Amino acid sequence: MKKAYRHGLLAALAAGMMVAAGCSTTYSVDRVNTGGEDSLVFVRPDRYSLLGTRSLRDHIEITYETLTYDQATGYAVVRVGVRNRGGQHFWDRRGRDFNLAAQAAFYNQPVAMIPPQPGASFPSDAKGRQEGGGPGVSTPPVYQAARKTFALPRGQTQHLEFICPIQNVSGYQVVFSEY
Amino acid sequence: MKQKQAWQVMACAALAAAVFGFGCTTPRPPRAPVQLDINEVDHTPFGSAEIKQCAAEMGPKILMVPEIARAAETTRIVVQPLRNSSTIMMDTRMITDALKDELMAVSNGKVRFVTSEDREIAQSNMIVREKLEVARDRMLDEVAESILQSPLIANAAKPPVIAVTPALNANFVGLNANSFIAMLRAKIAGRANGKAFFTAPGSLEGADYYLTGEFIAESMKQEGMINLVDYIYLVEERVKAGQSMDVYDSTDTTVSTDAAGTVILTKERRQSLLTEIERSAQLRVEPNVNKFLNVMLIKADNKIAVMEKMFSLDAKLTRGLDRVEYTLTGNIASQSRYVQGYEEIYVVVTFKLIAPETKEEIWGGRYETKKAIQRGGVVY
Structure with a gap:
């Protein structure tokens, strides 16, 4: 009887806590640590298949990525080659055409690990990705270009160019997504 | 049977109640409105996403044009609306305005736009006029003060007597010539405190100095006449003196006289001359030129101007195009194909920067997009 009484008390307490939690006015939001993020990122896929995902990384690859500075103005110019390599798995050898959106944001501090030097371009690694481990994005961008939309049929390469009309930027991040 | 009827009545009552209930x-x-993403590509041929992309791509490229990038000073551009040769019904100012916004936001003062909107120019000119009127009043105060502070007046053994005489070239349209001199007289008199005296208006008796002025216009055009009475007197005097009726004619050619030797300037001719002057476009349109008043203090005995001070009465109102370095213009064109309820449309927006002096296109830019959009209903 005493045990049953105790159980009832605990249940009532738990229920009270749940109710109290439900009555809370504000809640903390999740914050992400972007440290180590690349200068080129694909966002999470919006569709999942039975085998694997239909992630952009399964079909899209970066052929080059350069950051240069215009000599006359000092503006940062990011050029990226995006290629649709088609399907790379036995269950999907064909791949598909994509409608992609790319948006570049420029920062006063580097996003990837190696800060670019003015007037120099730094090539991508063999996999077309910048070396990770950089500070990531921790400040608001000094300039964000408009979202660039384009079609990328299988086997085609799109040459993208983003110009930051503000001087002295040293970091950037281009986000690719489907639309 | 009765039971069946009761059921029917109840059913009818229920139906009536239901209908009544629906009526209430x-x-x-x-539904609550839904905020849409303006960057999202939609079924508009050239929608918000394309406009933003177009502006974001073209803006930095314009700033990187060598003539603008290397310019030491701010580059001023006037926008001429894009020509719309496409099948899209749209206000092309949406494109140029977005581009202007982009450039204004990121150029950091390197690029400025000169408006070409008549409404905005008229409003700006109205403000300029009001400022000039305030400045004119302030300037009269300054002139009055400088006259009183001049050694001639300030160091005079006895207070000089000043007579006001009509201003020369008092024939500007829209300006009451003598009122400026009268206002100046009032300003001086109000500050004189016994340092100077004025004669009665219209009297030159006992004057040591004449206060007068000369209106000056920055114009190569012949001035209009406003003081019609003076003009007629002048014409009559010229005619009586045997000169032509044209006051600008200095050839002094004689005019015909009647048998008694009287100059032929009949009442009708006088009236027609008056009408001719009144109808003259030159009289009715205020000349849009810089106008100045040169105030002079003239010694009465030897007619020497002992003091002069010029101030601006009116400034030429311009459209501000004199400082424009480039014209930004372009075209929007499209090509469509209709396939099973879809329209495949290819849109090209071209921009060009033109140097007005040389007519050279110093830069050309191009934004193009192609998309399939679903067409509902009738496709025209």
Whole structure:
């Protein structure tokens, strides 16, 4: 009887806590640590298949990525080659055409690990990705270009160019997504 | 049987209640509006996403044009609306305005736009006029003060007597010539405190100095006449003196006289001359030129101007195009193909920067897009 009484008390307490939690006015939001993020990122896929995902990384690859500075103005110019390599798995050898959106944001501090030097371009690694481990994005961008939309049929390469009309930027991040 | 009837009555009552109930239903409120992403590509041929992309791509490229990038000073551009040779019904100012916004936001003062909107120019000119009027009043104060502070007046053994005489070239349209001199007289008199005296208006008796002025216009055009009475007197005097009726004619050619030797300037001719002057476009349109008043203090005995001070009465109102370095213009064109309820449309927006002096296109830019959009209903 005493045990049953105790159980009832605990249940009532738990229920009270749940109710109290439900009555809370504000809640903390999740914050992400972007440290180590690349200068080129694909966002999470919006569709999942039975085998694997239909992630952009399964079909899209970066052929080059350069950051240069215009000599006359000092503006940062990011050029990226995006290629649709088609399907790379036995269950999907064909791949598909994509409608992609790319948006570049420029920062006063580097996003990837190696800060670019003015007037120099730094090539991508063999996999077309910048070396990770950089500070990531921790400040608001000094300039964000408009979202660039384009079609990328299988086997085609799109040459993208983003110009930051503000001087002295040293970091950037281009986000690719489907639309 | 009775039971069946009762059932029918009840069914009818229920139906009536249901109908009545529906009639009392409060209509549903409309759905809450949904905010859409302006960067999202939609079924508009050239929608918000394309406009933003176009502006974001072209803006930095314009700033990187060598003539603008290397310019030491701010580059001023006037926008001429894009020509719309496409099948899209749209206000092309949406494109140029977005581009202007982009450039204004990121150029950091390197690029400025000169408006070409008549409404905005008229409003700006109205403000300029009001500022000039205030400045004119202030300037009269300054002139009055400088006259009183001049050694001639300040160091005079006895207070000089000043007579006001009509201003020369008092023939500007829209300006009451003598009122400026009268206002100046009032300003001086108000500050004189016994340092100077004025004669009665129209009297030159006992004057040591004449206060007068000369109106000057920055114009190569012949001035209009406003003082019609003076003009007629002048014409009559010229005619009586045997000169032509044209006051600008200095050839002094004689005019014909009648048998008694009287100059032929009949009442009708005088009236027609008056009408001719009144109807003259030159008289009715205020000349849009810089206008100045040169105030002079003239010694009465030897007619020497002992003091002069020029101030601006009116400034030429311009459209501000004199400082424009480039014209930004372009075209929007499209090509469509209709396939099973879809329109495949290819849109090209071209921009060019033109140097007005040389007519050279110093830069050309191009934004193009192609998309399939679903067409509902009738496709035109």
